[in-house]
Amino acid sequence: MTIYVGNLSYQVTEDDLKRAFGEYGTVSRVQVPTDRETGRPRGFAFVEMEKEAEETAAIEALDGAEWMGRDLKVNKAKPKEDRSPRSGGGGSWGRGGGGDRDRSGSGNRR
Numbered sequence: 182m183t184i185y186v187g188n189l190s191y192q193v194t195e196d197d198l199k200r201a202f203g204e205y206g207t208v209s210r211v212q213v214p215t216d217r218e219t220g221r222p223r224g225f226a227f228v229e230m231e232k233e234a235e236e237t238a239a240i241e242a243l244d245g246a247e248w249m250g251r252d253l254k255v256n257k258a259k260p261k262e263d264r265s266p267r268s269g270g271g272g273s274w275g276r277g278g279g280g281d282r283d284r285s286g287s288g289n290r291r
Contacts, residue, residue, distance in 0.1 A: 182236045186243075187225045187254035189213075195226075197249070202228050205242060206235025227258055 186198065195211040202208045210229040213222050230236045236257070244255040 182230055182233055183258040184228045184230065184236055184240060185225065185254075185256055185258040186228055188251050189222065189224050189226060189253070190249035190251050191222050191224060193222060193226070193249060198226055198228055201243070201248065202230065202239050205230070205239035207231040 184202070193213065195213055198211045198213070199208050202211075207230060208228060209231050211226060212228075213226045215222055228239075230239065240255050240257065243253050246253050246255075
């Protein structure tokens, strides 16, 4: 059973999460993904707990709670989607490209 924990402080450690979630049951694993380039935490984590009842208690208690100066987003982790390789041209949507183009897709200029 895996819990997604979002809106984390960038200073959070695996030990911080083990202590916080350990109040609700046995934490079997914590994963704090880091940015490939900077090595800095990405602001979210995954926490695995042994029993579903413990997982539910942690989610109910911590979702929306203020922790380390941030309001946490805590819920059941969704299964990782199978991603197919990207194909096609070098579109720049979502990467700051596209000039002054209207993001609604209508192609109208502002």
